[in-house]
Amino acid sequence: MTTAQLTSKLNNNSKENANFILFSAGKLVSLLGSSIYTFTIGLYMLKITGSGLSFAATLACGLLPMVLINPFAGLMADRFNKKLLVVGMDIFSGILLVIIYLLSSMYGLNTTLIYISTFILSVFTAIFDISMEAGKPNIVSDEKLMDINAVSKIISSLCSICGPMIGGVVFAFTDMRTIIILNGISFIMSGISEMFINFRFNVKEESLEKKEINMVEDIKEGLKFLLGKKDNVTLSIYFTALNFFISLALTVPIPYIINNILKLGDKAFGLIQGAFPVGLIIGAIIINKIFDKFNYYKLIAFTSILLCVGMIIAAIPVLPFVNTANKTFFTVYYCVAEGLMGVVISFIDVPIAYILQKTIPDHIRGRVMGLLMSIVKTTAPIALILSGALINVLPPYILPILGGAMMFVVIIYISSRNEDFKLRKTQ
Numbered sequence: 001m002t003t004a005q006l007t008s009k010l011n012n013n014s015k016e017n018a019n020f021i022l023f024s025a026g027k028l029v030s031l032l033g034s035s036i037y038t039f040t041i042g043l044y045m046l047k048i049t050g051s052g053l054s055f056a057a058t059l060a061c062g063l064l065p066m067v068l069i070n071p072f073a074g075l076m077a078d079r080f081n082k083k084l085l086v087v088g089m090d091i092f093s094g095i096l097l098v099i100i101y102l103l104s105s106m107y108g109l110n111t112t113l114i115y116i117s118t119f120i121l122s123v124f125t126a127i128f129d130i131s132m133e134a135g136k137p138n139i140v141s142d143e144k145l146m147d148i149n150a151v152s153k154i155i156s157s158l159c160s161i162c163g164p165m166i167g168g169v170v171f172a173f174t175d176m177r178t179i180i181i182l183n184g185i186s187f188i189m190s191g192i193s194e195m196f197i198n199f200r201f202n203v204k205e206e207s208l209e210k211k212e213i214n215m216v217e218d219i220k221e222g223l224k225f226l227l228g229k230k231d232n233v234t235l236s237i238y239f240t241a242l243n244f245f246i247s248l249a250l251t252v253p254i255p256y257i258i259n260n261i262l263k264l265g266d267k268a269f270g271l272i273q274g275a276f277p278v279g280l281i282i283g284a285i286i287i288n289k290i291f292d293k294f295n296y297y298k299l300i301a302f303t304s305i306l307l308c309v310g311m312i313i314a315a316i317p318v319l320p321f322v323n324t325a326n327k328t329f330f331t332v333y334y335c336v337a338e339g340l341m342g343v344v345i346s347f348i349d350v351p352i353a354y355i356l357q358k359t360i361p362d363h364i365r366g367r368v369m370g371l372l373m374s375i376v377k378t379t380a381p382i383a384l385i386l387s388g389a390l391i392n393v394l395p396p397y398i399l400p401i402l403g404g405a406m407m408f409v410v411i412i413y414i415s416s417r418n419e420d421f422k423l424r425k426t427q
Contacts, residue, residue, distance in 0.1 A: 279342020
């Protein structure tokens with residue numbers, strides 16, 4: 001290698017490392033601020049209204065825009081400058097919260113202001129998320145794509161742990177307006193750091209081509225690509241089924257079992273809830289180390305079966321023949337179960353994200369991922385509503401067992417139809 005080539009390689013490595021650090025810092029600051037805000041705004045709504053319905057309405061205002069806007073956010077990510085969208089959405093989110101702070105200082109922080117701001121903030125967040133996900137393969141080399149996905153998962157999990165903890169402390173010692181302005185500042189700081197990310201570090205030539213925008217045809221093109229490749233369809237089914245059955249079998253039943261059936265108490269519930277994101281972090285670290293040693297598809301299939309087993313195991317403490325008197329044992333039991341399921345889900349989520357980012361061309365990646373996220377975010381609330389309705393009329397162990405069994409059927413069906421996902425080679 002000549003001196004010029006060595007210098008060029010060192011410069012590229014330096015730029016890539018800078019991109020990696022700036023991405024991580026921007027995501028951490030932005031996501032931690034959002035996590036604190038989401039937790040505290042829920043507490044605030046419950047405090048001023050005393051109504052679970054108002055809290056649910058706040059969540060709906062945050063969820064609905066993401067379902068509706070994701071396909072269009074994907075189109076924007078494909079057709080416009082990704083860096084401009086990422087930086088712009090963080091800056092706009094910060095400015096919005098500064099405006100909300102000023103309005104609440106003058107007129108008070110009422111429910112209408114919260115609903116409107118949450119809705120608009122979710123629109124900005126949807127555009128930011130899709131643009132950043134679509135842009136990941138462009139800010140690092142192919143060799144480091146897995147690393148940035150793993151780090152992204154770790155940051156998300158850390159924020160899900162630390163956000164409520166910090167939010168609870170901040171909410172206890174200050175008012176909601178202070179939290180709003182601090183979150184606004186965090187968004188603006190994140191946007192400033194993202195200005196220095198090079199979104200053209202690893203860009204393929206075809207991604208630079210620009211065509212006239214036709215919204216309907218462009219979104220149809222993304223849907224055609226998503227449904228046109230067998231591997232994409234299979235991964236989409238996996239990802240959608242995973243989110244549906246987790247929502248059906250775990251998200252509602254586990255808190256219900258812990259609080260209403262076993263009555264383990266608030267401290268135990270907090271420990272158990274915290275074990276899951278810890279498992280996600282551990283899983284992301286491990287998968288990043290071993291990823292290249294396994295077939296991606298078979299790894300997803302095998303760990304999905306483990307997740308099915310985990311769902312069924314979650315039902316054991318409330319089976320009719322089990323003695324539920326030992327609360328300490330069941331606290332440890334669910335901490336271990338939730339932690340292991342977190343590890344397993346990282347083993348599924350991170351490879352799926354990596355495969356999609358690698359196989360979808362730059363010029364269409366945003367639309368495809370936006371459509372997929374819309375499908376996922378639509379099915380999860382349906383599962384939550386169904387689970388919430390059934391948990392009151394069925395024995396509590398039914399939903400985890402049913403969800404695990406149905407997920408297992410999906411895995412077996414896909415494995416029988418797709419050679420890549422078979423755990424054993426056919427003779």
